[in-house]
Amino acid sequence: MEIRLKGISHSYRDGGLKVLSDINLSIREGEIVCLIGPSGCGKSTLLRIIGGLELPSAGAVLQVGDPPPTSLNPLTYIFQDFALLPWRTVEGNISLALEDHPIGRKMRTEIIDGVLARTNLTEFRKAYPRQLSGGMKQRVAIARALSVNPAVMLMDEPLSALDSQIREILMADLVELWCRENFTAFYVTHNLAEAVRLGHRVAVLSRRPGKIREIIEIATPLNQRSADSPELGRHQQHLWELLRDEARAADLELANV
Amino acid sequence: MSDATIALTAPAEKPVRFRGGGFRTRPLGIISPIVFIVVIGFWELGSQSGLIGKLILPAPSEALQALLELIETGNLWKHLGASLQRLIVGWTAGTILGIGVGLAIALFSYVRAGAQPLVSAIFPIPKIALLPLFIIWFGIGEGSKIATILFGTFFPTVIATYGGVDNVDRTLIRMAQSFGVSWWSIVRKIIIPGAMPAILSGFRISIAIAIVLLVAAEMIGAEFGVGAYILLAGSLVATDQLIAGVAILSVFGLTVAWLIGKAESYLLRWRT
Amino acid sequence: MPFISRRQFKILAASAAIALAGLTGFAEQAAAADKIKVGALRFTSHSASFVAFERGYFKEQGLDVEFVFFQAAQPMAVAIASNDVDFGVTAISGGLINLAEKGAVKVIGGALHEEKGIDGQKILVSKAAFDAGVTHPSKLKGRSYGITQPGSSFHYMGHKIAQKEGFAGADIKFKPLHKVGAIIGALKSGQIDAWSIVPHIAKALVKSPAIHAIGDVADYIPDYQVTTVFTSAKNAAGNRDLVKRFLAAFSKGAADFNAALVDKSAGAKADEDMVRLVHKYVYTNRPFEKAAPSIRNGSMRINQGAKLNLKSVQDQLDWFKSEKLVSQAVTIDMLVDKSYVQIY
Numbered sequence A: 001m002e003i004r005l006k007g008i009s010h011s012y013r014d015g016g017l018k019v020l021s022d023i024n025l026s027i028r029e030g031e032i033v034c035l036i037g038p039s040g041c042g043k044s045t046l047l048r049i050i051g052g053l054e055l056p057s058a059g060a061v062l063q064v065g066d067p068p069p070t071s072l073n074p075l076t077y078i079f080q081d082f083a084l085l086p087w088r089t090v091e092g093n094i095s096l097a098l099e100d101h102p103i104g105r106k107m108r109t110e111i112i113d114g115v116l117a118r119t120n121l122t123e124f125r126k127a128y129p130r131q132l133s134g135g136m137k138q139r140v141a142i143a144r145a146l147s148v149n150p151a152v153m154l155m156d157e158p159l160s161a162l163d164s165q166i167r168e169i170l171m172a173d174l175v176e177l178w179c180r181e182n183f184t185a186f187y188v189t190h191n192l193a194e195a196v197r198l199g200h201r202v203a204v205l206s207r208r209p210g211k212i213r214e215i216i217e218i219a220t221p222l223n224q225r226s227a228d229s230p231e232l233g234r235h236q237q238h239l240w241e242l243l244r245d246e247a248r249a250a251d252l253e254l255a256n257v
Numbered sequence B: 001m002s003d004a005t006i007a008l009t010a011p012a013e014k015p016v017r018f019r020g021g022g023f024r025t026r027p028l029g030i031i032s033p034i035v036f037i038v039v040i041g042f043w044e045l046g047s048q049s050g051l052i053g054k055l056i057l058p059a060p061s062e063a064l065q066a067l068l069e070l071i072e073t074g075n076l077w078k079h080l081g082a083s084l085q086r087l088i089v090g091w092t093a094g095t096i097l098g099i100g101v102g103l104a105i106a107l108f109s110y111v112r113a114g115a116q117p118l119v120s121a122i123f124p125i126p127k128i129a130l131l132p133l134f135i136i137w138f139g140i141g142e143g144s145k146i147a148t149i150l151f152g153t154f155f156p157t158v159i160a161t162y163g164g165v166d167n168v169d170r171t172l173i174r175m176a177q178s179f180g181v182s183w184w185s186i187v188r189k190i191i192i193p194g195a196m197p198a199i200l201s202g203f204r205i206s207i208a209i210a211i212v213l214l215v216a217a218e219m220i221g222a223e224f225g226v227g228a229y230i231l232l233a234g235s236l237v238a239t240d241q242l243i244a245g246v247a248i249l250s251v252f253g254l255t256v257a258w259l260i261g262k263a264e265s266y267l268l269r270w271r272t
Numbered sequence C: 001m002p003f004i005s006r007r008q009f010k011i012l013a014a015s016a017a018i019a020l021a022g023l024t025g026f027a028e029q030a031a032a033a034d035k036i037k038v039g040a041l042r043f044t045s046h047s048a049s050f051v052a053f054e055r056g057y058f059k060e061q062g063l064d065v066e067f068v069f070f071q072a073a074q075p076m077a078v079a080i081a082s083n084d085v086d087f088g089v090t091a092i093s094g095g096l097i098n099l100a101e102k103g104a105v106k107v108i109g110g111a112l113h114e115e116k117g118i119d120g121q122k123i124l125v126s127k128a129a130f131d132a133g134v135t136h137p138s139k140l141k142g143r144s145y146g147i148t149q150p151g152s153s154f155h156y157m158g159h160k161i162a163q164k165e166g167f168a169g170a171d172i173k174f175k176p177l178h179k180v181g182a183i184i185g186a187l188k189s190g191q192i193d194a195w196s197i198v199p200h201i202a203k204a205l206v207k208s209p210a211i212h213a214i215g216d217v218a219d220y221i222p223d224y225q226v227t228t229v230f231t232s233a234k235n236a237a238g239n240r241d242l243v244k245r246f247l248a249a250f251s252k253g254a255a256d257f258n259a260a261l262v263d264k265s266a267g268a269k270a271d272e273d274m275v276r277l278v279h280k281y282v283y284t285n286r287p288f289e290k291a292a293p294s295i296r297n298g299s300m301r302i303n304q305g306a307k308l309n310l311k312s313v314q315d316q317l318d319w320f321k322s323e324k325l326v327s328q329a330v331t332i333d334m335l336v337d338k339s340y341v342q343i344y
């Protein structure tokens, strides 16, 4: 399944605040597209629009082809702040995503067992969120997302609440996961290093109202990228140059609001 | 010069003054029984020595005597049974209705617009003032007594419930929607558990109100009941029985507070 | 300054008072007047004190009276025990007896009295009960009966009716409703079957089709001593002179009242004057024309010389004991100081 954005524009406060302007982009199956842009340019808004949680003022989000029949929730989010229910255990939180689907108790336990194993969480299944570190919580959120067998994962800065070591580990986990499962993802981030490590393509948004300034392709396969690769360094440098002026201008703009 | 000496000697080392602490209570389980015992002890001493007149306040031992009499005659169980039944039925009904209406106010804009001002208008009415009306509406049997307690507990529960729902983390609801969780499941699995801390602290208040209203409720044709017992003691100026009855209400309050504490530590075990 | 100062005013007022006292001829007593507080309800049955006050009988006895008004008899007994009030008039209640047992109050005389031939308290039933056949007090067995609280005079009356009609008091279902208003509401809406109440309220109620009168309390409790005069035990024992003077003035007021409104032996003018006097205290929120019939309806005999029917008091005390509302140890001597008035 592929996602195609056609001429998406969006404004808040009855047109008073224009956030997105004419976004055209497609995400191919099995591809991770990273989206970077200065703060407040509308990245989260765009993600909500793709996920059907918000209606764009203009344009449309198209779904090309059908999701695999085994997919319980084709478009699945992973949130920056994990969004785990504090009153449910790890397995309870994963179960929440499955309970409204007619799959039977046995099947549900099987799925939960499976995703817990894939995210190395099996021994924590009875733990409450408050007992987990930030990295663990995000792993639970990833496990929950995997449990519904998504066609496309929509990730809104999933690693930015974590410290850099955990971020490095989880990034490696995601790469490994992708190599096994080849999932499709739309990955919003602030962090250029993350973008060049995880993205097959990286889309750069301008400051508000967000427009696509450039889309770069990174050819190196995900499992061959490393933090000190010179090619990635070049890409990162290029992205930074694109962003720097936008970020500076955006910063001043916000200060004037 | 002193300046020179300071400059020459090595700077003195001293620990940074501790400025944290306070504003945090520790559980000190033994304090409250000690306070109870000390207060009652002084009271008994005062009565025995004649410092506290017999008419002004009966000695705790006299109140205890009245309580023992109640137990001997077996009337204690009749009074307790009658009152507990009224409290349980009235409070449960008020709570269920209150949570229902509170949820409706929190979830549906039309209900909120319509019912919220109504709740604010009726909540502060002293239910005792409505007793004559309650008699006409619900009769002098159990109906009016239960209705009094029900009305008293309903409104604080409504307010606690919709306040609790309003404070549920919206990102959790968003998350559930993003997983295609149905509306009713969101209410059951996210909104109600999320509002539970507020609802439980609402219980503390509504139960206290229910106990306060018990005496008022039992002004309506009650033969048995702790409230009726207290009212009778008051009209007979039997101050020892009065204190005994009031002590029973206090025990009600303590028991209920303890039960809610238990319920909280079970239902909210996910909190630290 | 054009105005007189506060001090000058005081002097002026004092000299005016002396002049006035001299004029009315009891300067001596007025100068040495004892200040006392008298508890009262705004009921016609409390008129003896009102008359004594209005006609200067208290003054004659050297008493400077201040009324303290209550909503119910019960707190009045407590106020006497706490020395907030010196004298009061109210029905014998469990509270009064318990306070007497604690050595706080003493009954010193009688006031309101049931008497055959004079309109007294009435037994009322709701329309529903009347239609169901409760047309006579003998049919009250198994019926509900409104009382303010256990141990009230209503409770006693219900029991005495049962006794005379030959069934147990427990066969009447007594419903404590705590407020006269609540009882009236419950009777009107048929939630209770029966009640007994003083004539002025009864007569107003039977005008409504929802309530019927089926008998007189006087037929069941002959010579019922409904209310008594009481004071603190301290006054009764240590302040005999003061108590005597109070009773003397009170009796004089009672005599005027009986003559004008109960025996009607003093003529139409006295009747009119008396009703006007009482109206200063009772039904003050109603115009005179509306209040006058109620005042006349409520006129029951106040005992001559505050004499006390000890037999009736004893009967009431025994009933309280049998109902276990008061301690078995209470004796009539703890309750009554017999040394002040005629006992019969």
Ligand SMILES: Nc1ncnc2c1ncn2[C@@H]1O[C@H](COP(=O)(O)OP(=O)(O)OP(=O)(O)O)[C@@H](O)[C@H]1O
Pocket: A012, A013, A017, A019, A037, A038, A039, A040, A041, A042, A043, A044, A045, A046, A208
């Ligand atoms: N529900 C809303 N109502 C009104 N304005 C909104 C709403 N959501 C977002 N905005 C505004 O729209 C703009 C874009 O918000 P959005 O959250 O999409 O930015 P972002 O690119 O995700 O920013 P960040 O990098 O800080 O996460 C911001 O100026 C924000 O204040």
Ligand SMILES: [Mg+2]
Pocket: A043, A044, A045, A156
């Ligand atoms: Mg964002």
